[in-house]
Amino acid sequence: MNGRAWLVAGVLGATALSLAFRLPRLNDRPMHTDEAVQAVIAADLWQTGRYRYDRTEYHGPTLPYLTRIALGLSGASGFGDTTEAMYRIVPALAGAAMVLLVLLLADGLGRAATVWAAVLLAVSAGMSYYSRYFIHETLLVFFTLGAMGAGWRWLRDGGTGWAALTGTCVGLMAATKETWVIATACMALAIVADAGLRRLYSLPSPERVLGGVSWRNVGISAGCAVLVAALLFTGLLSNLRGVLDAVLAWQPYLSRSGGDPRHIHPWDFYLRLLAWHRYGRGPVFTEAFIIALAGVGAAVSLARGRQMPLGRLLTCYTVLLTAAYAAIPYKTPWCMLGFLQGMILLAGIGAAAIIQAIPAAAGKWAAGALLAAGTMHLAWVGHNACFTYAASRLNPYVYAHAATDILQLDNRLRQLAAVSPDGTNTLVHVFSDDPWPLPWYLRRLNKVGYWRDADLAAAKEDAPVVIVSPQLDRAVMSVRQELYVQEYYWLRPEVPLLVYVRRDLWSAMLASRRTAATMPAGHKQTPSSGR
Incomplete structure (x- = not known):
């Protein structure tokens, strides 16, 4: 089996693993308040065919429109016949499909790093737990990774198709949740930061690198983004004011960023949640393994900057996105998925680099075994989060949740x-x-x-x-x-x-x-x- 076949087999195996964390027992956990609200909205669209975007609450239309398809295929005859799983299947499948999207970045990450990143995406407690939540966040990070992957392919290979796909993913991000602006702004700032790193490494200027990206394709990409977002915000052209409401949506969400005291947390809230959490005598929840490997991946990407352009971009993007969410006082745990996704991609680079840096075969096997043990521990934490303590206050991912x-x-x-x-x-x-x-x-x-x-x-x-x-x-x-x-x-x-x-x-x-x-x-x- 050649290297490409091993890559595909590894990512497919990781995808199967991700399904094992995301699909079973979707009916078991009580519905969170946000899930229940979104279920009512999605069911109303399914039953009436009407959707009207509310810029003050409830986020964007991609979740109810995708759920409309799932409910149509479910065999349910009305809202009363639907179950939790019929709704949660949408983010669950998006979370699993996210693992497949890593293949778009394979030539930039490296084959081994791609497989490691896919496996870590599959078993991450945060990623798997919130993929089982009927909220917008998993769809947002799915479309974000799609935009990153398609954008990378567009930059590497050129072509109208990749340009159109990049724009489509950005449009879907915009139509999913208002915080898409934070992710896209950090992408743009990462490109600017990378321009400075290029001068540091005496690499060709961004203008020369982007020389093959035609203005025609830029226009096509932007047009696809606007068209997709407009179609969804207007309820498939049934409410043209939806476009204006989408533009004005920043006002209520900006005011909310420092509002409700129940959700105001210190700057390091997300990092502490990921690094170490133990409530009383409950189990330890930690994804410190990912944070540590991401640090290695970032260091390697900067040290080998001339050979790792994607690693440089991911490092800049992840640092900027982490800082942005740390600076916003309003914090809910699922909002960390964006920069956790970036950390996992960097962690894949870090894991592959550790094995590559060891010269002896025995040392490589030993390092691989240690990395596998760390991954198995992550899987154990993920299993506790998704199943054993799915609705328990011992679980840090359980936030403002309905009681059992x-x-x-x-x-x-x-x-x-x-x-x-x-x-x-x-x-x-x-x-x-x-x-x-x-x-x-x-x-x-x-x-x-x-x-x-x-x-x-x-x-x-x-x-x-x-x-x-x-x-x-x-x-x-x-x-x-x-x-x-x-x-x-x-x-x-x-x-x-x-x-x-x-x-x-x-x-x-x-x-x-x-x-x-x-x-x-x-x-x-x-x-x-x-x-």
Whole structure:
């Protein structure tokens, strides 16, 4: 098998490994608030065919449009039939496909470095965990790597096709999340910084290197970026104001960058999260192995600057992007994926360079074994993050997450609907100023009302099920509490919910459970149809 075949086989193997981290048990973890909101948006597009970009919230249209395809293929007949996996499959597949995109950079990274980078992308806890999240970040870094890979090929080989693909990926970045501006700005600044390094290494000027990049292809690339972004922001031309809203979107997000105190963190928040985290007696979560190898890769790229133009560019880009996100006070863990991706590419260079630097075959094997052990430890951390501690506060990637109690509440609502004479038309009243992700778990019920305060004028009739936050409990339930049985659930950490079930419905549920317990094995109880 020649070198090219080994390269392809290695990357394909890494892709298969990435699927093992991203696809299993996608239904298990409770829906995060952001996931639930995005699921409602995507399901609405799927069912109505309409999309309207909101520049103040919710990010761009690529996630709902891609999910529309997944839902169409799922066999679900409506929102109530959909499951978590039907949504999470979209970022999961994008995260796995990202491993394949590394092949676009193979001649710049080197074959061994490409395989190492692919494997590290596959097992990285941060990359794999957030590939299982129905949010925009994984799509953003997928399209970013696509733009980098296509741009590199355009620079190396020329050609209209690579120019068009680069522009298309940039357009998709723009239509995914507003922070695309940070990544593209760092790419541009990296090219400027590399121009200075070229003078340091007495290399040809950027003007000579870019001489084969025609203005015609630059125009084609820019045109593709604008066209793709405009089509998506306008809801496939159904809302032309979407283009203006996309341009104005920087205003609310700029103001938010120093806003919500719950998400204001020190400059080193991301680096500490990656380097070492242990909560109480829980397991250690660390991707320090990637950081260390990335440091080696950056040092090698600068030391061998004349022979490693892509390594120089990646070093500049990753340092700039890391600094940019460190400087922004508003921080959420998934935002680190952009510079983590750059670190992993540099780590691939570092791993290959370590083995190459050792002259003796025995030493190379020993170094390879140590690197393999480090990679296996990364895989263990990734497995803990994705599966063993997927919704645990011991896991640093679990951030502002729904409590596992929500799954128990979901099960209780199913039990109540099964014995209610109204079935899925059972009336539910929710009183909370922030009920998410509860609407996701109430999606199978057809008559649910939401109120942000205790204004009972809107609730004209007593509901069999009332869900209320403790702040509104006295105002909502004080005059009718004796008619209900009360349960207590956690919606999110430090956000409790009180659930009131009318006594007749509660008694029917208990009777159904007693009947089920005394039924012969194999007998199935027929639930209420709700008709």
